[in-house]
Amino acid sequence: MNRFMDVLENILMPIAEKLNNNRYLTALRNGFMVALPFIIFGSIFVVIANLPFLDKLVSEEAWAAYQNALGPASASTLSLMGLFVIIGIGYKLTEHYKGEAIYGGTVAIASFLILTPQLIEFEITSEIISGLESGVMHSVGGVIPTVSLGAQGMFLGILTAFVSAELYRFFVQKNWTIKMPAGVPGAVSRSFSALIPITLTLSTFLIVRIIFSYTQFNTLQNLIYTVIQEPLTALGSGLPATVVAVLLIQLFWFFGLHGQIIVNSVFDPIWYTLNNQNLAAYQAGEILPNIVTKQFIDTFIVGIGGSGMTLAVILGIFLIGRSRQLKEIGKLSAPSGIFNVNEPIIFGLPIIMNPLVIIPWLIAPVVITFVTYFSMASGLVPYPSGVIVPWTTPAIISGFLATGNAWQGALLQLVNIAIVLVIWWPFLKVMDKQYYENEKKAQS
């Protein structure tokens, strides 16, 4: 068993190192962190705008006015998430190269806008709008479609941010900058020194846009969406990929490596995109397309005490524990566990490298993935609405918020806790007995 674990650790550790020290994945993860406050601000207002029962208390007009008044809060942040992620990635990647990070961020967003169709096409199907012929395509220019800055443009945005930051760095290193004579204030010469690299970077993207306008895809937007984003999100929204992701998180943690942060750096673009698709549908009052989203993972698989749903384990310790050691760990882990910080129990129980708990540790989250998936697929629990609930939000509250203020979401978390508790019960019993007998032996 020990040799086997050594072998596994020797495989997992380099993977963790590679994924975490890869500059693109690091920029991606940190870029999302830049966007997070905006995402959460928007989420708060989606929750407030959709308070339960309020729509039954006030008149229809008052309800609509209320929702309209709060609408811009999420429409300008959560729904335009791509905007902030792109700036964040461009900034962080350029910062990594020790360049002028703010130009990295702004050149990324400008490059992305150059690639974005600044036109909305639509078809008139009814006669409501007079003066426009029905059955043919019309278009409005001078606009930036918000969908491109939300779910639809996410992958292109991420790629553009990487490429533009690289190009910017490349052109800066070429040192084709305009040198200012000594005595010119630093800020002035810096603004000029950025001019040539930015001009060259943006020109490159302009050329790409022009080339693509002659292809069948029309825009790079379309190509990335149909060739990369759609297949990847379709794969990521399925159960098999989700189970693999969940198992990997658990496996990394079993070796004491932060599984969440490692797996997220690969899955976050997919999960956030799925999340935003749901949000767009939720805001429009349409049927939500996805079960697996960022919140599916964060709220229902992780958000019950942390990875491995350790709040249920702590509960089990309080119910079973006779040994002093176990009870101490329970007491130590409970306060932070409520807020989904579970390092004390993972390292203290311990869960890491403990053959006794590997079975419930790996099995319980997979079972919960199935239970949560099918309780949503069957219509018992609403799909995640697309709001982002901060991961430190305690269980029950987070389930309610994540499912668009639905009590079923909170109930599902309670059911999940019970299931995890049952799975862990026999293993905790054995562990408690071992510890208890050791303590008795030590006393006598």
Next chain:
Amino acid sequence: MKRILLACSAGMSTSLLVSKMKEAADAKGIETEIWAVAQDKAPKEMERADVLLIGPQMRFMKKKFSITANEVGIPLDVIDPMAYGRVDGEAVLNKALELIGE
């Protein structure tokens, strides 16, 4: 004044340790500044620290942090998992002081 920097994924679980370490330092009568940050903030914060301790779950960041640590000339190490799990402030504090002393 000993300035001890802790880093983990979000600076959450290490901040649990911070208060315990401060208690231990006060009991010993050692003047310290101890603070916890998220991993992406660590390189910048290292500039004003005497030592960096990494949460064991982020031990795969050690190589990357070593580069910055060498630049600013401070020691670093991964916190012992057992001490981390028990939130043993005193043990971690001793480890930090030992690293600074070297």
